[in-house]
Amino acid sequence: MNILLxxxxxxxxxxxxxxxxxxxxxxxxxxxxxxxSEKAHGxxxxxxxxxxxxxxxxxxxxxxxxxxxxxxxxxxxxMKVDGTRENYFTAQLWGSDRSTNRLIxxxxxxxxxxxxxxxxxxxxxxxxxxxxxxxxxxxxxxLPLALTKGKTELHCEIRATGSVYGYASEFDKYQKAMAGDSxxxxxxxxxxxxxxxxxxxxxxxxAPVNAPLRMGPGEEVLGQVKERxxxxxxxxxxxxxxxxxxxxxxxARAYHVGWTSAAGKAEVVKKIVDGLDGLYVAYRQKPDLAxxxxxxxxxxxxxxxxxxxxxxxxxxxxxxxxxxxxxxxPGVTRRAGLAEMFAACRDLHRINRRxxxxxxxxxxxxxIYLPNRAVxxxxxxxxxxxxxxxxxxxxxxxxxxxxGSDKTLPGLEKAPRTDWQMGDNYLQLTKKGLTxxxxxxxxxxxxxxxxxxxxxxxxxxxxxxxDERLKAQLVKVAHARAVFREPGLDxxxxxxxxxxxxxxxxxxxxxxxxxxxxxxxxxDSSGLGAAAATRDPALIGYVQEMxxxxxFFSGVAESLKGGSLRVTAGLLDVPDDYAALKAAPAExxxxxxxxxxxxxxxxxxxxxxxxxxxGGETLYVSLYWRARCAINFxxxxxxxxxxxxxxAVVREEEQxxxxxxxxTRPDWTNFGFGNGGPRYPGEFHSALAGEKLPxxxxxxxxxxxxxxxxxxxxxxxxxxxxxxxxxxxxxxSGDKTYEVKVPGDARELVSKRTGIAAGTVEKxxxxxxxxxxxxx
Numbered sequence: 001m002n003i004l005l006x007x008x009x010x011x012x013x014x015x016x017x018x019x020x021x022x023x024x025x026x027x028x029x030x031x032x033x034x035x036x037s038e039k040a041h042g043x044x045x046x047x048x049x050x051x052x053x054x055x056x057x058x059x060x061x062x063x064x065x066x067x068x069x070x071x072x073x074x075x076x077x078x079m080k081v082d083g084t085r086e087n088y089f090t091a092q093l094w095g096s097d098r099s100t101n102r103l104i105x106x107x108x109x110x111x112x113x114x115x116x117x118x119x120x121x122x123x124x125x126x127x128x129x130x131x132x133x134x135x136x137x138x139x140x141x142x143l144p145l146a147l148t149k150g151k152t153e154l155h156c157e158i159r160a161t162g163s164v165y166g167y168a169s170e171f172d173k174y175q176k177a178m179a180g181d182s183x184x185x186x187x188x189x190x191x192x193x194x195x196x197x198x199x200x201x202x203x204x205x206x207a208p209v210n211a212p213l214r215m216g217p218g219e220e221v222l223g224q225v226k227e228r229x230x231x232x233x234x235x236x237x238x239x240x241x242x243x244x245x246x247x248x249x250x251x252a253r254a255y256h257v258g259w260t261s262a263a264g265k266a267e268v269v270k271k272i273v274d275g276l277d278g279l280y281v282a283y284r285q286k287p288d289l290a291x292x293x294x295x296x297x298x299x300x301x302x303x304x305x306x307x308x309x310x311x312x313x314x315x316x317x318x319x320x321x322x323x324x325x326x327x328x329x330p331g332v333t334r335r336a337g338l339a340e341m342f343a344a345c346r347d348l349h350r351i352n353r354r355x356x357x358x359x360x361x362x363x364x365x366x367x368i369y370l371p372n373r374a375v376x377x378x379x380x381x382x383x384x385x386x387x388x389x390x391x392x393x394x395x396x397x398x399x400x401x402x403x404g405s406d407k408t409l410p411g412l413e414k415a416p417r418t419d420w421q422m423g424d425n426y427l428q429l430t431k432k433g434l435t436x437x438x439x440x441x442x443x444x445x446x447x448x449x450x451x452x453x454x455x456x457x458x459x460x461x462x463x464x465x466x467d468e469r470l471k472a473q474l475v476k477v478a479h480a481r482a483v484f485r486e487p488g489l490d491x492x493x494x495x496x497x498x499x500x501x502x503x504x505x506x507x508x509x510x511x512x513x514x515x516x517x518x519x520x521x522x523x524d525s526s527g528l529g530a531a532a533a534t535r536d537p538a539l540i541g542y543v544q545e546m547x548x549x550x551x552f553f554s555g556v557a558e559s560l561k562g563g564s565l566r567v568t569a570g571l572l573d574v575p576d577d578y579a580a581l582k583a584a585p586a587e588x589x590x591x592x593x594x595x596x597x598x599x600x601x602x603x604x605x606x607x608x609x610x611x612x613x614x615g616g617e618t619l620y621v622s623l624y625w626r627a628r629c630a631i632n633f634x635x636x637x638x639x640x641x642x643x644x645x646x647x648a649v650v651r652e653e654e655q656x657x658x659x660x661x662x663x664t665r666p667d668w669t670n671f672g673f674g675n676g677g678p679r680y681p682g683e684f685h686s687a688l689a690g691e692k693l694p695x696x697x698x699x700x701x702x703x704x705x706x707x708x709x710x711x712x713x714x715x716x717x718x719x720x721x722x723x724x725x726x727x728x729x730x731x732x733s734g735d736k737t738y739e740v741k742v743p744g745d746a747r748e749l750v751s752k753r754t755g756i757a758a759g760t761v762e763k764x765x766x767x768x769x770x771x772x773x774x775x776x
Contacts, residue, residue: 026199027087027190028080033058038077047073047160051184054094054136055203059184062101062160070175072101072160072182079190081143083150086651090140090196091123092186095132095205095645100509101182102126102164106157107147110687111669116166117508118672119626119634120649120688123158126183127509132645133489135205136186140196140648142634144687158185166508171678194650195639195724204643214494214550221553222578224560225571229254230261232568237267242274244295245307250569252310255317256462257572269317272310273334274327279307280337281328283344290344291352297566300352301359303345305366308374311338313462315377322378339379342371346384350392350406355421357396357428357435361450364396365457373457390467393454397473398429422711423699429473430606433480438711439624440609442504442513448478449525452533475536478518482542483602483611485516486593486618486640496551497591502638502647503609503622511647517591518542521555523562524570528552532577541589543581552578593618601750603769605732608719612726612771614749617641623652623721623730627714628673629707630663630693631656635721650723654716655738657697663706663713665691673709718764727772731764738764746772 031037033050045060053059062073081087089105089112103124105112113120120141131137148154160182161175168174189196198204233254236247243251251272254262262268283289283304293303311318322335329337349367354360369389376383383389394400403418429435435445451474458466465471488498499513499520514520518539521527527546531539546552556574559567590597593613602611608624620638627634631654639646667689671677695713698704704713717733720740729740741761747754748762749771756762756772764770 025191025193027082027192029187029189029199030077030079031058031187032060032075032185041077041079043075043077045073045075048075049181053184053186054096055205057186059094059186061184062103062182064162064178068177070162070177072162072178074157074159075185076155076157078153079156079188081148081151081154081190082192083148083152085192086145086194087143087148087154088140088191088194088196088648088650089123089143089156090138090189090191090648092136092138092188092198093124093131093183094186095135095137096130097126097183098128098130099126099180099183100128100163100176101178101180102161103182103185104159104161105141106159107143107154107687109155109157110147110685110689112143112687113141114668114672114686115670116164116672116677117506117626118668119628119632120672121508124183125163125509127511129491129512130489131511133493134208135643135645136198137645137647138196138198140194140646140650142194142649142651143190144691146691147687154190158188163509169678171680174678175680194648194722195637196646196648197724198644207643208489208493211489211493211495213548214490214492214496214554216550217553217557219553221556221560222575225556225574226259228560229568229571232565233260233262233268237262237271242278243271244275245279245293245304245310246295246565246569248272248275248279248310249306250565250572252313253569253572255314257576259575260572266317269314269321272314273318273321276307276311276334276338277327277329279304280326280332280334280341283341284329284337287344290341291348293345298362301354301362302366303349303371304341305345305349305371308342308345308371309366311342311374311377312370315461335378339375339382342374342378343382346371346375353405355402355404356437356444358437358444358447358450360402360428361396361447361454364392365450365454368392370457390458393457393467393470396428397451397454397470397477398427399469399473402426402428421702423702426711429477430604432602432604432606433473433476434604434607434609436607436711437506438628438709438714439505439626440503440604440607440622442484442499442501442507442510443520444506445504446481446499446516446520446522448474448481448519448530449522451477452525452529455533471534474530475534475539478530478534478536478539480602480604482518482538483592483600484620485591486513486620487595488512490515490551490554494551495549497545497549497594500611500620500638503620503625503636505622505626515551515555517546517549517551521559522570523559523564523566526552526559526570526574526577527555528577528581529573532573532580535584537587538589540581540584541587542591544584544587545590545594547582599749601769601771603730603750603771605730605767605769608715608730608732610728610730610769610771612749614773619723619726621721621723621728623719623728624715624732625649626672628709630695630714631716632693632714635719635723637723639723648723650721652719652721654720655718656694656716659695659697661695661706663693663695665689665693725774727770727774729764729770731766731768733766735766737766740764740770740772742772742774744774746774748772 162178254260372389404421455470484500485497490496499516501507501510612619668676718738
């Protein structure tokens with residue numbers, strides 16, 4: 001039995017037979033607000049109102065069951081299904097509606113999908129923005145085979161709830177109350193084709209014509225940035241207390257920025273010395289501060305690394321203070337005491353590294369490398385060699401295999417024993433330059449700000465060139481991310497490029513994405529950092545595209561609304577970076593998805609992701625989709641054609657080397673990972689509970705048991721997805737060749753071959769992807 005048959009045989013044996021993809025028509029349609037349609041489907045409603053909707057249609061919205069309640073109204077109804085095939089459920093929503101409330105589908109009393117980051121999402125998880133202005137869009141999810149097998153109709157219910165805060169561990173902080181009405185529901189459908197095709201008799205709306213360029217704000221924002229930064233500096237300098245480590249880091253950076261009131265000031269250095277003294281005294285009283293540093297966000301990632309950054313940045317002006325005694329620690333010189341503290345920070349983070357790419361980049365830079373640079377400056381004999389310390393950075397950005405956490409800390413010149421928890425050849429980035437967490441991620445994969453920090457960490461002094469290998473890797477990642485910016489509209493209806501997040505593993509309620517061109521603006525950086533640091537022509541071109549669309553200063557103005565020191569520190573480089581890039585020669589590069597750019601296919605076989613620009617269509621697909629614990633035979637699709645946007649989770653075929661192990665889905669309705677997340681009061685059961693999924697072969701030497709999240713457990717060697725007119729095959733293996741049978745006359749978009757006849761069997765070599773477009 002070959003690998004595909006072995007995998008599918010196990011899957012079908014435990015879940016029931018059903019076509020992975022088949023031709024078919026819409027089985028049933030319920031039009032909300034139409035009396036005849038609602039009556040025909042036996043609809044009953046609670047806390048739900050029929051209101052006038054878009055394009056002269058009626059729609060149903062849902063209200064909270066009580067003031068301040070997280071629970072909202074609901075509707076119950078029946079829908080026809082095909083008991084012999086895979087069935088899908090699709091909801092029609094109006095793209096101009098705004099809400100943060102959610103809609104959840106239940107069938108036969110059981111919840112379809114997970115409330116937070118499962119491989120099947122809730123029916124609607126909006127973010128308060130207009131998702132697709134002026135047009136309808138469609139959300140599609142698969143119905144479990146066990147739920148529909150042998151049936152002709154299904155009892156369905158849609159319930160409204162408030163939004164959630166995914167980082168909370170307590171239910172009261174996790175689940176939010178409903179805020180106003182939900183978005184309106186128009187039509188819902190059952191069907192057997194993964195790619196839903198709207199009926200031709202329904203108006204879909206129209207895209208805004210000639211979206212305007214944003215005309216403001218403008219360069220006056222730079223004055224506001226300077227005023228805010230200097231106000232913060234002056235406040236710190238007037239404050240009688242010693243600065244905390246975040247403030248020390250900020251002041252040390254500002255010392256090197258010529259327009260700030262801290263530039264070159266001796267009193268700034270003295271202020272930082274006072275802060276270092278206070279931090280050391282606190283560390284002596286509580287040594288675990290070296291791992292979980294005070295006064296910094298995500299403190300377990302940084303330890304006292306920000307204070308080490310201040311020391312490295314001020315190496316020369318701090319010199320006269322280093323052999324003096326630390327105030328509050330009699331007999332301890334700053335040189336010895338600070339070296340001890342930063343060495344502890346370095347070593348504690350060496351044995352507490354994180355697997356996810358963005359986290360290991362931060363920890364290895366601020367928790368290990370920069371503290372070691374500070375130790376090298378203070379007590380060279382206690383430092384790792386530069387080669388040994390820089391190796392952690394290379395691992396974090398996939399210039400070397402990721403060793404995992406150090407198990408012991410032997411002599412400084414010796415290689416540490418490591419746990420190699422992901423095997424001895426696991427790289428944190430794919431060959432194409434995307435992060436691994438575990439597959440493609442949207443916002444958490446936007447690591448250009450952190451990778452710029454990695455490169456700048458190796459600068460001998462501020463403004464001097466850093467490690468060229470790290471710089472080249474930064475450019476590579478920036479180019480890879482460029483295909484994940486798609487044309488859209490900002491909040492005011494102006495032309496913009498938006499980040500693609502629909503197919504992201506760690507993204508939720510992020511549709512539509514933020515305005516992003518070359519680099520995502522964050523709390524810590526504007527959209528200019530990578531371009532300013534590397535001066536790469538393509539990245540400069542993307543920045544110039546952003547300037548041309550008038551979208552740069554609006555992002556800075558939005559950052560200015562944030563009140564934290566983290567935001568203020570992130571603004572420090574903006575004026576100088578803007579001046580340098582504004583003066584750069586014009587570059588012709590534009591983002592690949594921008595209007596007028598040529599068609600293309602981007603595929604990353606390791607992350608199982610495909611991006612297609614084909615005429616007026618764009619297609620983003622994650623074929624390796626949130627398969628944390630086992631093979632799940634699911635893909636996530638974001639498909640846009642003129643006038644219609646579709647978001648779907650659909651079935652696909654996967655070939656893999658089976659381990660013989662099986663993962664049984666727990667009865668979780670909240671998180672699709674971890675321990676299922678905070679539990680909800682009352683009786684909620686998952687329609688997926690008990691589903692048995694095969695586990696792919698785990699490489700030898702990696703500890704694993706069924707239920708563990710693991711990058712190998714759910715990763716197939718070959719993926720095949722038929723979605724509408726597209727047939728996609730991804731060979732993620734390194735040494736096998738697979739075959740696909742083309743079901744109709746087609747052209748292959750990667751090689752640009754045409755005239756491929758129906759029934760042709762084509763080979764897909766190791767590490768390659770094919771995308772067939774069926775029809776002329």
